[in-house]
Every structure is written in structure tokens, then in C-alpha cells.
Amino acid sequence: MEVAFSSKELRQICESYSAAKKLLGEVVADKLCARLSDIEACRNYSDMVLGEPYFININNIEVWVVSISGSISLIFEANHQSPPLDKNNQLMWEHVTRLKLMDIRELRRGNAEFSA
Numbered sequence: 425m426e427v428a429f430s431s432k433e434l435r436q437i438c439e440s441y442s443a444a445k446k447l448l449g450e451v452v453a454d455k456l457c458a459r460l461s462d463i464e465a466c467r468n469y470s471d472m473v474l475g476e477p478y479f480i481n482i483n484n485i486e487v488w489v490v491s492i493s494g495s496i497s498l499i500f501e502a503n504h505q506s507p508p509l510d511k512n513n514q515l516m517w518e519h520v521t522r523l524k525l526m527d528i529r530e531l532r533r534g535n536a537e538f539s540a
Contacts, residue, residue, distance in 0.1 A: 425466050426522045428503050434525055448528075452493045456528070459492045469517045479517070486515055488523070489531060499527045 429435040437444050438460055444453035459475055466472050475490040475498075488500045500523040502508075508519035 425463055425468065425520070426503075427460065427464060427500075428522070428524045430524055430526045434528065437528065438525065448496070452496055455492045456498075459490060459498065463490065463498075463523070468520060486517075487526065488517065492528070495530045495532050497529065497531045498525060499529065499531065500524060501526055 427438075429438065437447055438456065441453060441457060444456050447453075448456060462474055463472060469477060469488055472490065475492060477488060477490045479486055479488055481487070482499070485501060488502075490498045490500070492498055502515055502517070502520045503522040503524035504520065508516040510516050
């Protein structure tokens, strides 16, 4: 899958190991790099088995959450100009190949609090 970033700061953290290490610590930075590589190697969400991925609605938007370490998670939106929708206007994640990383934050299942 192709990954884009919602901000320059997120891009910097994800593309610069030293920036990730400074902000997140060495262990989490290592896991962040590995998890992003895993995601980029996938065709779609169903190929991703690491990081306990799940979907939640945040601010009325369905997002894909992937753990990188403990409760630290990556939060993605679909990033298609014309998102693949079914007849009920629901996003068909199995056809999503482009993601936008919206946030890296502490998030536990059932916690839909979000601030981008």
C-alpha cells in the first residue's frame, strides 16, 4: 500500500529515524520503521496481520488503526481521490491501496478520542 502523511511533521518522523528516535525513543522508532515497511509491502488491509489492526470511527470517519508498540498506534484514513464505496456508501477497505497517516498516538481499543 502507498502511505502519505497528513502533515510535514508526521512525514519527518516517519522518514527520519533520528527524528522518530528523538520523539518516540529507540524501541518505538524501530517498531515504527518496521511497521511502515510491513504496511507498504501489503496489497490491502487484509494482508496486514502484525500490529493488531482494527477499524474505528473517529469524528464520523472510519479509520484503520495499527499498533506499533503497546498502546502507541498509527491511525490511517483511506487516501483515494474517489474512495471505493459499496452500494450502501460504505468504504470497501479491501480495495483501498492508498493510505494517509493521520496521527501517531496512544490509543486503546474502544477509545475514539482523536485530535489531528
